[in-house]
Amino acid sequence: MQTISTQYGDLIPQYTDDDLRKREILPVEYHPSGALKSVPLETQTVIATPAGDIPAELVSFHENGTISRIFPLNGKLSGYWSQEDEAGLAEVLTLTTPFGLVRARILSVSFHDNRIMRSLTLWPGETISVPTPAGPVETRIGVSFTREGKVASLEPAKPLSVPTPAGEMTVFDPDAVGVNGDRNSLVFDEDGKVAQAVTTLTRLTVVHPDGHHESFIPEYRESLCGDSDREVVPMTVCFGKKEVSIRTNPDSAPTVLPRVGHVFFAEPYLPQLASPFGELRCSI
Template sequence: MQTIETKYGEFIAQHTANELRRKEILPVVFHESGVIKSLPLESQQTVVTPAGEIPAELISFHANGCINRIFPLNGKLSGYWAQEDEANLARPVTLVTPSGTITTRIIGISFYENETLRSITLWPGETISISTPAGMLDTRIGVSFTPDGEVSSLEPAKPTPVKTAAGEITAYDPDAIGVNGDWNSLVFDKSGAVVRVTTTLTRVKAVHPNGTTTVFTPGTRESLCSESEEEVVPMVVEMDQSAIRVRTSADRPVATLPMDTHVFFSEPYLPQLANFMEMMRCSV
């Protein structure tokens, strides 16, 4: 048994393992400077942070000694211990965020080197309501913040119309993976404008002054349900002051459209309704 001293108090490093959740004794890792970097705990301990009191089984630290990430649970999934088993141990945590106080179950939480909140990663099935430049949005998977406390990105919990430089786009990524909440499909810049959005429910038209119109729609791929069926692939639209960039699927190049030579329009894209049985996702 080893007690580790940090600026947040003393913690007992993991020194035993069990047959189900924690099959291995994970090492304590240090930065080159000697400051602790990763600390697996023997049992869940409470960490007092600027965002509130958070239970932890694994803590990582920045090189300056401030907390980087906290994981309330750190079990190892296997054929004998499933995600559902781990989720049953998760308890709601109350967090003070730049968007207000929330109570939810989290996989992890991260902080910048100055201890301001960087991101929150939610357990699958959890949703929270976040105040954003686009209004209050129901959020799943995760949300991230800038060092100044502004919402940087989030994962919409349901199809959500947002205003962009390319018109109103319904934001939703059915393929979103909840690894962490640091980077999500709906992204805002410092001014609050949408600079990246993923959609399967909107198409974008770009009109050139010479009358040429280019239409961008989400692509399709072979469905996991059957080789004879297809499903819609999320389309990513990025924008800045000079151009709008569209990728209709992961295997296609990005189309770059200068803002000063195009006029943009958006409209609903609902192939699922026109060809419902063929376009339906297996998970729906």
């Protein structure tokens, strides 16, 4: 047993592993400079953060000593301890975010080194309403913020129509993984315009300088359920200041086209009509 002093108070690192959740003693880590990087805690400890008081079992730090990420729970999932067991310990927290108060069960909260909230990661099944340049959005998994506190990205809880430089696109990623809320399907640039949209319900057509048309639609893959079923793969479209990047398959290189000289327009695309036998997506 030892005590580590931080600007958030004294913390006691984990030194026992005698329960179902903590089956090993995790190490305290340090940055190359010698500054504290992360510390698993022996017992859940309430820490005063810029977002409010948060009970913590694992905390990581920036080199300047400010909190990088804080986890209210840090149990190890196994055959003896499931995600449902861990979720049963999760408390509803009231946190101050850049857009106001939020009440939800939280997997983790991260901060920039200037103490502004960087991202909020929600427990599976939790949703919050987030005000964005595209209007209020019901959000799952998480939301991220710029160093100035503006909404940078989020994961829509259901298909959402948003304005883009190509017109209205329906954003939703059925493959979104809720590890953290740092990177999400719907991304905004510094001006509040849509910079990235992940979709399974939009066709993007490009008119090239010579007048010919080229269309991009989400591709298909064999379903994780097997039995020769197919499911649609989300298509990612990124709108840069000078070019547009289109990726129809996460395993292939994107098609990158300059904005100058090309015309981009979006229209609805219904995969179930292209695949009349339907699609089946497994939960994993």
